[in-house]
Amino acid sequence: LLLWIKNSLSPQEIRDRIMDSTSDFQKQMVEYLESVHQGELLNEKPLTDMLASFKSKQEQTGYSDPTKTMPKPPPELCKSKNCTDCSKCKELNEWWVKFEEETNDILARSNRH
Structure with missing residues (x-):
């Protein structure tokens, strides 16, 4: 069309x-x-700092290259209104932190010219 x-x-x-x-x-x-x-990237940190952070993470045992693995699905949402401190909320907040790190890692690997 x-x-x-x-x-x-x-x-x-x-x-x-x-x-x-x-x-x-x-x-x-x-x-x-x-x-x-x-x-x-997804945050305001300078790219050079992020690249140094990714390099040190890559050297750690147990590091999985996010371009070669499937992402972890988000955890179950908390059904309570105005809740921020239960185990489900904490787990979701941790998931978002990990999501941002993995996304930035992928962007840094694949989106540089």
């Missing part, structure tokens, strides 16, 4: 403008693409 927006550029016009190195369109498109893709 190809949806065309009235008065928009055709694919050929877009291509021509992108290929023109003097085009303001090309400059703005590149700026936009660079602004939306920063290659960031």
Whole structure:
């Protein structure tokens, strides 16, 4: 399905403008693409710190490469409202911490250019 927006550029016009190195369109498109893709991880820590952390974890016994293993499914949710301290809530919080670490590990391994 190809949806065309009235008065928009055709694919050929877009291509021509992108290929023109003097085009303001090309400059703005590149700026936009660079602004939306920063290659960031799930937290605010600097990438160099995260890479050092991953390297030390890889050297530990029992480390499993998350790109070669299936993730652990989330634990059962707590059914109590406003509860944050029961064993199910604690287990879920620990799962989220592990999820973030594994996701960052995968992103650092596979999303660097």
